[in-house]
Amino acid sequence: MRVTFTVNGRRHQADEVWEGESLLYVLRERLGLPGSKNACEQGECGSCTVRLDGVPVCACLVAAGQAEGREVVTVEGLAEYARARSDGAAAGARSERAAGDGTPAQPPVQPPPLAPVQQAFIDAGAIQCGFCTPGLLVAADELLEREPDPSDADIREALSGNLCRCTGYEKILDAVRLAAARGAETRP
Amino acid sequence: MEFLRPARWDEALAAKAAHPTAVPLAGGTDVMVELNFDRRRPDHLLDLGRIPELHTWETGPETVRLGACVPYARIIERLPGELPGLALAARTVGSPQIRNRGSVGGNLGAASPAGDAHPALLAAGAEVEVASVRGSRLIPVEEFYTGVKRNALADDELIRAIHIRKATGPQAFSKVGTRNAMVIAVCAFAIALHPRTRTVRTGIGSAAPTPVRARAAEDFLNAALAEGGHWDGGRAVTPSIAGRFAELCAAACDPIDDVRGSTAYRRHAVSVMARRTLGWTWEAFREGGAITGGGAQCA
Numbered sequence: 001m002r003v004t005f006t007v008n009g010r011r012h013q014a015d016e017v018w019e020g021e022s023l024l025y026v027l028r029e030r031l032g033l034p035g036s037k038n039a040c041e042q043g044e045c046g047s048c049t050v051r052l053d054g055v056p057v058c059a060c061l062v063a064a065g066q067a068e069g070r071e072v073v074t075v076e077g078l079a080e081y082a083r084a085r086s087d088g089a090a091a092g093a094r095s096e097r098a099a100g101d102g103t104p105a106q107p108p109v110q111p112p113p114l115a116p117v118q119q120a121f122i123d124a125g126a127i128q129c130g131f132c133t134p135g136l137l138v139a140a141d142e143l144l145e146r147e148p149d150p151s152d153a154d155i156r157e158a159l160s161g162n163l164c165r166c167t168g169y170e171k172i173l174d175a176v177r178l179a180a181a182r183g184a185e186t187r188p
Numbered sequence: 189m190e191f192l193r194p195a196r197w198d199e200a201l202a203a204k205a206a207h208p209t210a211v212p213l214a215g216g217t218d219v220m221v222e223l224n225f226d227r228r229r230p231d232h233l234l235d236l237g238r239i240p241e242l243h244t245w246e247t248g249p250e251t252v253r254l255g256a257c258v259p260y261a262r263i264i265e266r267l268p269g270e271l272p273g274l275a276l277a278a279r280t281v282g283s284p285q286i287r288n289r290g291s292v293g294g295n296l297g298a299a300s301p302a303g304d305a306h307p308a309l310l311a312a313g314a315e316v317e318v319a320s321v322r323g324s325r326l327i328p329v330e331e332f333y334t335g336v337k338r339n340a341l342a343d344d345e346l347i348r349a350i351h352i353r354k355a356t357g358p359q360a361f362s363k364v365g366t367r368n369a370m371v372i373a374v375c376a377f378a379i380a381l382h383p384r385t386r387t388v389r390t391g392i393g394s395a396a397p398t399p400v401r402a403r404a405a406e407d408f409l410n411a412a413l414a415e416g417g418h419w420d421g422g423r424a425v426t427p428s429i430a431g432r433f434a435e436l437c438a439a440a441c442d443p444i445d446d447v448r449g450s451t452a453y454r455r456h457a458v459s460v461m462a463r464r465t466l467g468w469t470w471e472a473f474r475e476g477g478a479i480t481g482g483g484a485q486c487a
Binding site for chain 1: 215217223283368
């Protein structure tokens, strides 16, 4: 069957998809997006976490046909996704300011080429073998979108579906705290 | 294999009637695992993800009519007041990613004795609304489970919704597993106090071929509470009543030995969970009927 959906803002079409195939397989093997990792194939490890219409899901448990017409964000599109989000927030803040006290609008600060959460993972040393990293990044980014100032319990809860066999998780928690702290500094 | 993608409920029922062996697909958290591992190769997959009414709920005076595909994450977020036991159970399902997709309808369709929703449904009181092109019917949840991974659905029927009694008193859910996330229950226990009818109901998971109520334990407790005037006076439940209740709950189990736990361990754990959850809910009732469900509590 043919499946057409949006991945990282671009319309994609996959042909001759087997009806029982997972979204993960289509992303990796048919669309050339190997960032989402294939490990357990049963929703245990979280390495294939993507956003499906904004919601974090295990791509291995979504049938390809269920993605028809939907919007998917993978780790490959995370930087752009985060940039669009912060541009949107900055535009909102600017218009609020303009309406409020008449301060002239500032040009947007050029964001780094990585999403803030990606840079924080690097800076905190949260990456070892890197296999679990894409799934963790997508999950952590969604947490910070929803809860910009998460408690440790929030972080543990949000990442409880992502397994890492290298780091012992402490550096990953550090990375999310760092991303949240940097986010707080840049918020108006 | 054919992928059927009905946009409306009547189309879904027509598709199921035309292809009785079609496997319904909702969040995919069970069905996709079976496909990924080559355990199942159905001729037809019937995707229910595009039918809007399956993803909504209606709150009536006595019950919540919960669409079959409402994900656990929504139940936790939106229904902890009406369905505290189910919301607590939902919090223990898998991980955030799984709770964003998995649903009570899927739990019922799979009918695994370890499904987390089942004990909470049994304790609260629920009916499963199933439908086919022939019409629809309500099945009391106790009668819905017919065996290990078997349920009362006919070949042409689909689960439309679950009618769950709204809480009128404290409820609790407890589950034994090796960690807090991503755990299939070794065993689980749910309890619901129903002060208006002066009854207590229970649900046991993963300790018998199907989810079950501990009926003898309920009967004993209901009689003991009535006899002692506990509902009126707000008196504490004595250790002897709680102990006997726990024993009878353990006796309602018919567990197996498997990789997750032994028969003896499961019986013991159910008795401990029964005693503790009775304690928590009865104390909440004495303190003014506060309904739990906001936070998770471990046994």
